[in-house]
Amino acid sequence: xxxxxxxxxxxxxxxxxxxxxxxxxxxxxxxxxxxxxxxxxxxxxxxxxxxxxxxxxxxxxxxxxxxxxxxxxxxxxxxxxxxxxxxxxxxxxxxxxxxxxxxxxxxxxxxxxxxxxxxxxxxxxxxxxxxxxxxxxxxxxxxxxxxxxxxxxxxxxxxxxxxxxxxxxxxxxxxxxxxxxxxxxxxxxxxxxxxxxxxxxxxxxxxxxxxxxxxxxxxxxxxxxxxxxxxxxxxxxxxxxxxxxxxxxxxxxxxxxxxxxxxxxxxxxxxxxxxxxxxxxxx
Amino acid sequence: xxxxxxxxxxxxxxxxxxxxxxxxxxxxxxxxxxxxxxxxxxxxxxxxxxxxxxxxxxxxxxxxxxxxxxxxxxxxxxxxxxxxxxxxxxxxxxxxxxxxxxxxxxxxxxxxxxxxxxxxxxxxxxxxxxxxxxxxxxxxxxxxxxxxxxxxxxxxxxxxxxxxxxxxxxxxxxxxxxxxxxxxxxxxxxxxxxxxxxxxxxxxxxxxxxxxxxxxxxxxxxxxxxxxxxxxxxxxxxxxxxxxxxxxxxxxxxxxxxxxxxxxxxxxxxxxxxxxxxxxxxx
Numbered sequence: 218x219x220x221x222x223x224x225x226x227x228x229x230x231x232x233x234x235x236x237x238x239x240x241x242x243x244x245x246x247x248x249x250x251x252x253x254x255x256x257x258x259x260x261x262x263x264x265x266x267x268x269x270x271x272x273x274x275x276x277x278x279x280x281x282x283x284x285x286x287x288x289x290x291x292x293x294x295x296x297x298x299x300x301x302x303x304x305x306x307x308x309x310x311x312x313x314x315x316x317x318x319x320x321x322x323x324x325x326x327x328x329x330x331x332x333x334x335x336x337x338x339x340x341x342x343x344x345x346x347x348x349x350x351x352x353x354x355x356x357x358x359x360x361x362x363x364x365x366x367x368x369x370x371x372x373x374x375x376x377x378x379x380x381x382x383x384x385x386x387x388x389x390x391x392x393x394x395x396x397x398x399x400x401x402x403x404x405x406x407x408x409x410x411x412x413x414x415x416x417x418x419x420x421x422x423x424x425x426x427x428x429x430x431x432x433x434x435x436x437x438x439x440x441x442x443x444x445x446x447x448x449x450x451x452x453x454x455x456x457x458x459x460x461x462x463x464x465x466x467x468x469x470x471x472x473x474x475x476x477x478x479x480x481x482x483x484x485x486x487x488x489x490x491x492x493x494x495x496x497x498x499x500x
Numbered sequence: 501x502x503x504x505x506x507x508x509x510x511x512x513x514x515x516x517x518x519x520x521x522x523x524x525x526x527x528x529x530x531x532x533x534x535x536x537x538x539x540x541x542x543x544x545x546x547x548x549x550x551x552x553x554x555x556x557x558x559x560x561x562x563x564x565x566x567x568x569x570x571x572x573x574x575x576x577x578x579x580x581x582x583x584x585x586x587x588x589x590x591x592x593x594x595x596x597x598x599x600x601x602x603x604x605x606x607x608x609x610x611x612x613x614x615x616x617x618x619x620x621x622x623x624x625x626x627x628x629x630x631x632x633x634x635x636x637x638x639x640x641x642x643x644x645x646x647x648x649x650x651x652x653x654x655x656x657x658x659x660x661x662x663x664x665x666x667x668x669x670x671x672x673x674x675x676x677x678x679x680x681x682x683x684x685x686x687x688x689x690x691x692x693x694x695x696x697x698x699x700x701x702x703x704x705x706x707x708x709x710x711x712x713x714x715x716x717x718x719x720x721x722x723x724x725x726x727x728x729x730x731x732x733x734x735x736x737x738x739x740x741x742x743x744x745x746x747x748x749x750x751x752x753x754x755x756x757x758x759x760x761x762x763x764x765x766x767x768x769x770x771x772x773x774x775x776x777x778x779x780x781x782x783x
Contacts, residue, residue: 405720413775445772489728492696
């Protein structure tokens with residue numbers, strides 16, 4: 218772990234860019250090479266000094282000790298087997314928000330051991346290299362999945378890297394991860410997107426929203442600014458869990474609706490008192 | 501306006517307590533007298549020096565130049581006519597989150613002119629005197645409703661007071677206020693309460709939520725910690741508008757559900773791109 222690694226980051230947006238900053242800050246990289254299909258993002262990543270150089274994918278992988286994937290999960294799923302084919306000594310880590318589809322896609326692959334499936338629980342509603350944040354990931358959780366399917370050198374380096382950038386490790390299997398992620402992250406994004414559409418659909422007076430919106434509105438709706446290219450594939454890959462939570466959420470909203478329709482003040486208060494129990498989890 | 505007023509604040513919780521701090525800070529009060537039914541809150545308000553003294557309601561009104569109501573909107577609606585009966589010179593201001601039911605309750609009252617209906621668009625998910633915040637209300641909007649029904653001295657003092665504590669004024673009629681408030685505030689609270697219940701219902705592993713929950717979850721669910729005694733009456737008084745927005749919200753969520761069920765990736769992305777338009781309003 219003392220030795221600095223040559224690191225390639227595929228996708229130098231919000232997540233990849235923020236990780237690059239932390240890898241430099243913590244002295245984990247000897248060089249960071251970026252790869253990005255978007256020429257504007259590639260130029261910005263260099264300009265912002267997130268990476269030392271930008272190259273093509275093949276070249277980056279060939280030269281690297283560690284390859285980190287910070288791209289949408291549909292692309293990860295698509296290219297993961299072919300990427301593994303190209304590796305010999307390298308460690309390959311993905312940072313995607315779903316895990317089952319990814320680990321299933323390389324199950325039994327002869328080089329499966331080089332791959333570590335991870336999900337650092339950090340993000341913002343912004344995207345692209347300019348959204349990269351110093352000190353990101355610190356004091357947040359990272360989930361590492363199916364660690365027993367990774368080679369021990371790969372898993373150890375990955376664990377240490379996440380610890381050094383200030384994250385605390387949680388390990389679980391990919392299916393459990395996807396279930397929990399649906400509850401603690403994916404449903405929040407769906408409700409926020411839908412809330413934005415509700416207000417944009419019904420409230421024609423932008424000026425009124427803008428002037429009257431208080432902190433409460435802003436915090437419930439801010440995730441609606443998130444990047445569809447990143448989030449649509451997450452929802453699709455985790456669709457069974459997300460659908461399950463979404464159905465429950467619609468039925469919880471219907472309880473509020475029914476209370477209002479029937480003017481059932483007592484049950485309305487009870488529903489809200491139930492919801493107050495979230496205090497025991499979120500301080 | 502140069503003259504400091506004797507101010508009575510009925511309800512020394514989050515809102516009343518925070519306003520007391522600002523009135524002192526900005527030199528608007530010669531004395532602040534608090535009134536609160538909850539003996540614990542009364543003691544805390546004194547201990548935290550939010551108010552100079554706590555007295556009974558009658559005594560407070562009798563001695564005051566300005567009486568400010570920072571209590572749940574069902575109680576405001578209930579006591580407003582009787583309070584007006586007791587006034588001669590005093591200005592009576594309420595800070596409630598609904599306005600139509602309140603102004604309708606005193607329409608035609610012989611002392612209607614002493615009353616100013618206002619809604620400062622600020623709050624947090626916490627409650628009680630200990631939740632009072634220094635510098636609250638600054639740079640936020642305050643809505644004043646049906647200003648033409650108030651006496652000119654009352655409306656002028658109120659406008660100046662809100663300006664001095666750093667708020668920008670919006671004036672509209674009470675019905676318009678309630679409609680806009682349903683969009684920019686009330687629905688956010690409903691979705692947050694319902695989201696908390698969804699997760700508490702489905703996710704039995706508190707530890708997993710606690711460890712994995714990231715900023716996104718916290719921001720969408722934090723309003724679920726809000727006080728039911730304050731919010732249930734708001735939803736009931738504004739039930740027609742809230743129901744209307746809630747129906748729209750459920751139908752927006754159903755669109756996401758249908759996309760997932762049919763694996764309609766293109767329409768899913770389109771819904772999210774639509775939601776991204778909220779960026780033009782919330783930076």
